[in-house]
Amino acid sequence: MGALERIGNLIRETVEERTGREIVPRERLDILESAEGQNRVLRKTLDFIGFTLFNYGGAQPSPYRMPNDMLPQARIFAAAQSLRAWIDDPMAGQQVDLYVSFVFGRGVPKPQAHDDEVQDVLDKTWADEANRRILTSYERLVEKGIDAAIQSNIYFTFFDDGEDGAVRISLLMFEDVLDVVRHPKDRFRILFYKVLEKQVVYDFNRGGYVTPPGDAGKPKTVYYEAYGAFDEDNAVMVAQDDAAGGKDAISPPSSQLRPGKVVHLAFNKTSEMAFGVPRMRRLLRWWTAYNEVLESHVNRMKAMASVYMKATVRGDQGQLDKLAMMATGRSSAFGATQDVPGSHHRPPGPAGPGILGQNESLNYEPFKIDSGAGDVAQSVPQLRAQVSGMFPPTYYGQDAGSLAGQQTVELPVLKFIERDQEAWAGPFRALGKVAIDAALRVGDLSEFRDATPEEQDEIAAAEESGAPLRFELNDQGQIKRDLGFELSLPSPLKRAMADLVAAAVQTATAVDPNATNPELSRWLFGFILAEAFDVEDPQRIVDQVLPRHLAVAAAEGEVQIDPATGRPVPPAEAPTSTGPDGKQHPASNPYGAKVNSPQPEERNVEEAAVDRGRRRAAAHASRIRRRDIGEAFDEQVGSMARDQLRRLGDVPALASTNGHASGVV
Numbered sequence: 028m029g030a031l032e033r034i035g036n037l038i039r040e041t042v043e044e045r046t047g048r049e050i051v052p053r054e055r056l057d058i059l060e061s062a063e064g065q066n067r068v069l070r071k072t073l074d075f076i077g078f079t080l081f082n083y084g085g086a087q088p089s090p091y092r093m094p095n096d097m098l099p100q101a102r103i104f105a106a107a108q109s110l111r112a113w114i115d116d117p118m119a120g121q122q123v124d125l126y127v128s129f130v131f132g133r134g135v136p137k138p139q140a141h142d143d144e145v146q147d148v149l150d151k152t153w154a155d156e157a158n159r160r161i162l163t164s165y166e167r168l169v170e171k172g173i174d175a176a177i178q179s180n181i182y183f184t185f186f187d188d189g190e191d192g193a194v195r196i197s198l199l200m201f202e203d204v205l206d207v208v209r210h211p212k213d214r215f216r217i218l219f220y221k222v223l224e225k226q227v228v229y230d231f232n233r234g235g236y237v238t239p240p241g242d243a244g245k246p247k248t249v250y251y252e253a254y255g256a257f258d259e260d261n262a263v264m265v266a267q268d269d270a271a272g273g274k275d276a277i278s279p280p281s282s283q284l285r286p287g288k289v290v291h292l293a294f295n296k297t298s299e300m301a302f303g304v305p306r307m308r309r310l311l312r313w314w315t316a317y318n319e320v321l322e323s324h325v326n327r328m329k330a331m332a333s334v335y336m337k338a339t340v341r342g343d344q345g346q347l348d349k350l351a352m353m354a355t356g357r358s359s360a361f362g363a364t365q366d367v368p369g370s371h372h373r374p375p376g377p378a379g380p381g382i383l384g385q386n387e388s389l390n391y392e393p394f395k396i397d398s399g400a401g402d403v404a405q406s407v408p409q410l411r412a413q414v415s416g417m418f419p420p421t422y423y424g425q426d427a428g429s430l431a432g433q434q435t436v437e438l439p440v441l442k443f444i445e446r447d448q449e450a451w452a453g454p455f456r457a458l459g460k461v462a463i464d465a466a467l468r469v470g471d472l473s474e475f476r477d478a479t480p481e482e483q484d485e486i487a488a489a490e491e492s493g494a495p496l497r498f499e500l501n502d503q504g505q506i507k508r509d510l511g512f513e514l515s516l517p518s519p520l521k522r523a524m525a526d527l528v529a530a531a532v533q534t535a536t537a538v539d540p541n542a543t544n545p546e547l548s549r550w551l552f553g554f555i556l557a558e559a560f561d562v563e564d565p566q567r568i569v570d571q572v573l574p575r576h577l578a579v580a581a582a583e584g585e586v587q588i589d590p591a592t593g594r595p596v597p598p599a600e601a602p603t604s605t606g607p608d609g610k611q612h613p614a615s616n617p618y619g620a621k622v623n624s625p626q627p628e629e630r631n632v633e634e635a636a637v638d639r640g641r642r643r644a645a646a647h648a649s650r651i652r653r654r655d656i657g658e659a660f661d662e663q664v665g666s667m668a669r670d671q672l673r674r675l676g677d678v679p680a681l682a683s684t685n686g687h688a689s690g691v692v
Contacts, residue, residue, distance in 0.1 A: 096299075096300050096301055096302055097302065097304060099202075099204075099205045099206070102180075102302060102304075102305070103201075103202045105304070105305045105307075105308045106177060106178045106201060106202075106305050108305075108307070108308070108311055109177045109178070109305045109306075109307035109308065109311070110177050112307055112310075112311060112314060113173075113176075113177055113307070116314050116318070118314055118317065119307060119310070119314060122176070123172075123173055123176040123177070126172065126176050126447075127169055127172035127173060127176070129440070129444045129519050130172060130444055130447055130448055130451060130516070131165075131168055131169065131172055131516070131517065132516075132517035132519070133165075133517065134165045134168060134517070135168060135451075135455060135514075135516055135517070136515070136517070136557070136562075136564075137149060137150065137153050137564070138455070138456075138459050138512040138513060138514040139512060139513045139514075139564070139565070139566055140510075140511070140512040140513075141509040141510075141511050141512065141513075142476075142508055142509050142510070144472055144473075144476070144508070145463060145472065145508070145509070145510055145512065146512075148462055148463055148466045148471065148472055149459055149462060149463075149512060151193075151462075152193070152194055152458065152459070152462040155193060155194075155195060157195040157196065157197075158194075158195060158196050158458075161183070161196040161197060161198060162183070162196055162454070162458070174201070175292065175294060176306065176307070177305065177307065178201050178303075178305055179293065179294040179295045179296075179303030179304060179305045179306055180201060180204075180291070180292070180293050180294075180302055180303050181198070181201075181291075181292040181293075181454075182198060182199035182201070182204055182220070182289055182290075182291055182292075183196055183197075183198060183289070183290040183291075183292065183454050184196065184197045184198060184199055184251065184287040184288065184289055184290075185254065185287060185288050185290060185457070185458065185461050186286060186287050187288075187461050187462075187464070187465045188286060189465075190469065191469070192465045192466050192468065192469035192470075192471045193465070194458065194461050194462045194465050196458065197287065199220070199222060199251070199289065203222050203223045203224070203225070204220055204221070204222055204302075205221045205222065205223055205248075206220075206221040206301075207219070207220055207221065207253075207301040207302075208220075208221060208250065208279075209301075210267060210271065210277065211271045211277060212267045212270050212271050213267055215298070216256070216264075216267070217253045217256065217291075217301060218252070218253055218256045218257075218277060218278075219250040219251060219252055219253060219256070219278070219279060219284075220250065220251045220253060220289050220291070221248060221250055222248070222249050222250065222251060222285075223246050223247075223248060224246065224247045224248070224249045224285075225238075225246050226238065226239055226243055226244055226245075226246075226247075227239075247283075248283065249283050249284070249285050250279040250283055250284055250285065251284075251285050251287055251288070251289045252284070252287075252288050252289070253288065253289050253291070254288040254289060254290045254291075254457060256288075257274060288461075290453070290454050290457050292450065292451070292453065292454055294306065294447065294450065310413075313410065313413040316410060317407070317410040317411065317413075320403065320406060320407060320410060321403075321407070324400075324403050441519055444519045445519070448516040451516060452514055452515075452516060455514055456514055459512055459514065463510050472508075473508065474507065474508055475501050475503070475505035475506060475507055475508060476505060476506055476508045477505055477506075478504065478505065478506050482498070482506060486500070486504070515557065515558075518558045527555065527558050527559045528555055528559060531551045531554060531555050534551065535547060535548065535551055545575065548573065549569050549573055549575070552565075552569050552572070552573055553565040553566060553568075553569045556568055556569070
């Protein structure tokens with residue numbers, strides 16, 4: 028082995044040891060890179076073919092599954108990949124966090140019923156601990172938002188058959204739901220969900236979950252009824268069931284039917300699909316490409332940092348050997364001059380100084396590698412546009428741009444969030460409806476209620492005039508209860524709070540310019556509280572701040588409210604007309620003209636002084652706690668009288684002693 032080869036091996040071993048990288052010849056590197064590229068293309072092609080076959084089974088339709096639905100194994104596989112990306116990939120995690128934050132905000136407010144007793148039923152259902160463990164608490168709601176972003180399928184199960192009339196929620200495991208059973212006469216009507224039931228118990232001796240031995244441990248196929256699958260009050264559905272042989276003919280055996288009704292929340296699906304396709308599936312390969320580009324750039328930067336100098340040597344064999352030993356030991360040329368007794372190795376010498384010396388036999392040059400930062404700067408934004416998914420790159424703290432651009436990309440995101448919020452409202456509305464129906468079934472809630480005194484007067488007036496009533500009565504004269512309720516998810520337009528308030532004011536001005544509709548004012552006030560201020564119970568605040576009787580009295584002109592103080596205005600001072608300045612003014616000055624106060628000589632001096640003194644004394648009486656009110660009143664009267672006379676020049680200035688006026692007026 029020649030000297031140059033030995034030196035090359037020493038340098039290569041040193042570099043490999045210090046950098047953790049293997050040095051290979053360029054010819055071999057080109058072959059390896061070419062083979063790796065071909066393997067990557069082949070692997071992606073095989074994955075695509077295999078996953079397509081694995082997913083759709085060759086796209087062969089079956090009598091139990093629509094052609095476009097993914098197979099259960101493919102659904103589980105795609106969800107597992109999405110879960111791993113959410114755990115490890117920062118872009119995936121940020122997308123899920125943004126989705127949950129935009130859709131739910133600070134949580135979903137409780138529904139607001141039109142009837143107080145119906146509201147009690149809803150409040151009880153939302154406060155139930157079993158329901159809070161699944162959906163109605165904020166922590167569990169955030170978890171369901173993450174599930175939806177990863178799986179695109181959530182299977183809520185409602186149980187409403189108890190004698191207590193309570194409704195409780197549970198969940199079916201994502202990987203246990205295999206298929207759906209459709210109606211034979213209506214392919215888009217789902218009757219049951221096919222579920223794989225697994226029996227597992229916790230073994231405290233083994234410290235883990237185990238499967239019971241024998242037949243008890245074998246998985247079983249069971250079925251859950253879909254929410255709304257059957258309705259005896261729906262004539263069309265009853266006719267379809269009869270045409271198929273009746274409900275029993277299209278239902279599974281009772282031994283395989285489990286209690287509860289499934290409310291399936293699915294995203295990213297077509298009308299022919301029963302299950303949603305995980306949204307992250309279409310982004311996984313782009314996230315991988317994005318990470319590979321950044322990782323390769325980081326590795327290149329590390330390589331640049333590990334090799335920073337190139338040396339060109341001219342000299343004999345001894346000089347080259349000395350250079351190799353310096354590179355291996357990283358010591359100075361003057362180090363390691365003594366041998367260690369009993370050893371063939373020399374101890375490392377002290378580190379060399381920070382001054383680099385060279386002669387004509389050794390030339391040092393900076394070692395430069397193109398980092399490719401320019402190419403990365405061009406390709407990374409394009410990849411970010413692909414991997415950002417439903418949110419533009421600016422939502423990830425990148426490419427902020429101008430405010431106009433921010434508002435331009437904001438609209439598609441808001442429309443997407445509004446669409447998903449409407450889908451999320453489905454399970455909440457179903458929970459409220461099921462709770463009300465269960466309360467009616469057990470008698471906790473009656474379908475009819477007693478009429479209020481106002482409603483009794485309306486009924487009597489309608490009977491006398493023969494006019495139709497706006498509500499339904501039973502034989503006992505009771506009014507049919509309003510079982511409806513309102514449910515709204517938090518608005519994502521928090522930044523546009525001023526726009527919401529302005530829109531409400533413009534609506535009130537356009538619809539009710541004379542402010543004669545109290546219910547409109549109350550409704551708009553509640554709308555602003557709910558949408559702009561995110562108040563959970565806006566109706567309670569409306570009733571406190573703007574009671575119905577006060578709003579009606581103001582609308583009928585009996586009393587008007589001063590917007591500055593919020594208190595009723597006396598009728599004499601109440602504004603009755605709008606002047607040219609756009610403001611309302613009292614009848615004594617309908618056009619809002621400026622009125623000068625009368626001069627003192629136009630009035631009786633003593634009368635003016637006494638009148639003004641009384642008004643000022645009344646204004647300051649509340650602040651005078653230690654004096655007799657009558658004495659203070661007399662003091663103010665005398666003081667004001669003297670002020671008036673002094674301005675007229677009839678009485679000289681008088682002195683004051685101990686707060687009491689002295690002299691004769």
